[in-house]
Amino acid sequence: MSTAIPPLDLAWLLMETPGGTTHVGAMLLFKKPPGRRDLVSQVVANYRGRQPLPPFTYVPEILGTGVPHFREVQTWDPHYHVQHLSLPAGSSYDDLLRLVADLHEPMLDRNRPLWRCWVIDGVPGGRFAIYTKTHHSIIDGVSGLRRLYDGLSLSPDDAIPAPAFALPGPPLASSAPPPALRRLTDAVHGVLTQVGAVNQISWGAVRKALSAALGTHVEGSLPFVAGRAPTNAPLRQARGFATLSLPLEEMHRIAHHHGATLNDVAAAVIDHGLHAYLRETGQAYAHELIAMCPVSLRGDDDTTVGTKVSAMFVRLGHPEATMADRLRQVAHSVATAKKELGALSTDAAMTYAVALVALAGAGASTHLDRVGRPACNLVVSNVPGSNDIRYLHGAELTGIFPVSALAAAIGLNVTLSSYCGHMDFGFVANSAAISDVHALAEHTRKAYAQLKVADRV
Template identity: 25%
Template sequence: MHQLSSLDAQFLDAETSTTSTHVGVLSVLGPTAPGGGLTVQDLRTLAEGRLHLVGPLRWRLQEVPLGLDRPYWVDSEFLDLGYHIREVALTGPGTDEQLAEQISVLSARPLNRNRPLWECYLVNGLTGGRQAIYTKVHPAVIDGLTAAQALAVLMDTTPRPRTVPHRLSDEQYQAAGALGMLGNSAWHLALLPARLMWSSLRLAPHLPELARTLTVPGADLLGTLARRLTPRAWRWSADEPTAEALTPPGTPFTGPATAHRRFAFTSLPLGEVEAVRTAMGFTVDDVVTALCTTVLRRWLIDHDALPDTAMAAAMPIAGRTDAQFAAAGHRLSLLPIALPINESDPARRLQKVHTSLTAAPQRFRAAPATLVRDFGAALPRALRGLLSRTPLRTLTMPTPPVNLIISHAAGPARPLYAAGIEVTGNFPVSAVSDVAGGITIAAMSYGRHLDIGIIACRNLVPDVWDVTGQLHQALSELTACTRNVRYLRPRRPPESR
């Protein structure tokens, strides 16, 4: 038997009637000859011969009696591909907007916890004879950054599907006995006081910063009391990181999210993104984050809601290695970054984004939200589940209180094929929550383009296609800045030339 990690359990506990934490990928397939498209049975046959390469997709949850401890993963004796792989069809004309609306509906549905936590949908009826495959999976199984790797396992790099030897994974988890689970729970409960003491000591110096991030009534008073009651002697030594925690300002998409979603997607030429990176001496992460900052700035200006301070965002990073890919759990972390939406000059905005991303690791180590997650992990699972349904759910959420999440991952550089049909686009479909903001922007490189998916709470950001459309204009703006790049870079002293 194998028990879920604390972070995986927190992803489960974070789900509510309005928040699902699963992530996914929308793969658009190129046009085929009439009658030559992919059928749902083709997709099931393909998956049946390859799912053994991705062991976590066979696992299901086994709860501990009375919810005393974290659940366990066990292998499913029978995997019902008729349930996990289904098909839907768009009504005419089958535009990208209709496809996005269908993905919005499918994404809003929670995964069934009595089955392995993933689903796959074949979408028919797109314009030009195209099809699409939407795959969603819970981050407790596979995090968003390695979901693309799992997708690549199920696809091919040539039009001819490869033959995969059928061999079961060495890691198979049998159902756990009730006595064994209760014995482990008793041991964990015995260690609980020590874990809570250690987490509390680490968290105490950051109580003033934490209070400022709460949106419940009386948060300001709580912050004032925390500053007065927290002894300076509790501060760590001078070699501890001193980066200030980010406080998310109020925005129209920072509010209670509903269960309804709105999704939009687009592609940018990766060559143009890399040209900006090369000309201005930054990274692709810098450029992508600056593009997101620009479109958010314009959206906030259009809605007369531009804050006076930088927005707080979080960027996922994963520490899983290839050897760890098939193992349970993941090492997902979220770097807190500042988005300079109040900077009007695009070149300076990019420079400030670079500075923020450079300082992100230090800010991550100093962020109180990171320690809050550690504190939440030390709590008994039953108590975490109770807190997750209260205004203090930030104590158990796996993400810090931010305005939104922005992610960028490197995807396959070569074209992929599904049963011989080329994949023309791979668009990430992320998650939305109350704590992590009502909008999430995810980008993934594929071939020679950058595929971007934006998902939002339908009530908070109903015009998500406007945000997507402005990405192209934002890239053109940065491209224009490269013409004056010699004036943007700091000049070297004469003696150093």
């Protein structure tokens, strides 16, 4: 059986390069219960004994005379897709992060289903980790994290549940061709929908293009008007990965005090931390950074295959702003961009996303992104998490850190997700642009501490 690849999912495949990979992942940390020495090997054996289900059976077929499609395969190599690793004795948590960064670097093999999973034992503190990566063409961050949670238990006494790759997905559409009249009406509807979507987008795009060309300040969502920051160095394959956890309820209180949102607080401390890091490393950037913030278009019950996401581009704070002022500046920019994106229909928002990814991909493949304005300076994303404690074969999940993609000369992605009272940040960096992503995470933690002092939390 085969299924056509939707435009946005196809764009993720076409724009991918060895330095700009487009898979997304997560690192899950677990605390082992006492006396369970064989727990990790039991999890590995259980996972290898499962049968993957769509879309984790999909192999892309892009070249050829037919429409680009996913071919469904029935066989898989359990020892390739589910690997068992162990850190050497005496390893540190930073050693785990370096290992995850190394595993995140290479492209997924397009001759196999587009996912892999590593179960990593020997993490200090009686812990183990699971790192998994999946191509963005078959899953987005929201649906991917939902599946990871669905592959865990709500009780420590439960048996090992089916992992994300073996969970049933939504039913596939019939492969039988529709009647001629249905094809005609679908085609007409599709054309009219796209015309309407493009019409919604075009006037705002023209206004912003003129403003950018004239060098005037413009508010709202701002793609391709960012200056070239150190984070926009050409992408290389090497990656850095760091994590940070902040108290969720405290972040909510700070946001409420400033009339801001949780995401505003996160973006502001990342912004402040990045400027501090750049100054410390002799790369001070004298302008406001522009962040791309993905926006999920999925409903609460939407489990369909592929990517359903758009984006807004947000001007962050002034380089020398205090933390309190920076938060106010970020909150204002986010509110303006949200209002603009909210005025678009879902079809228009999806069309906008396809156009952005296509333009970014064209720039990356032709190296025009090295001379023109980048789409943005960094990506800041929040993927919905869970308030319920999860378990795997009796081991408690203590943290879940997104490990996201870098593409199109955007050398920093910070994705966060909440879990049981804390907000977990995953920093993924192009090592050619940010050589010490752990220092960046520490500067972000210090920025949050400054915000706490300013608010007397």
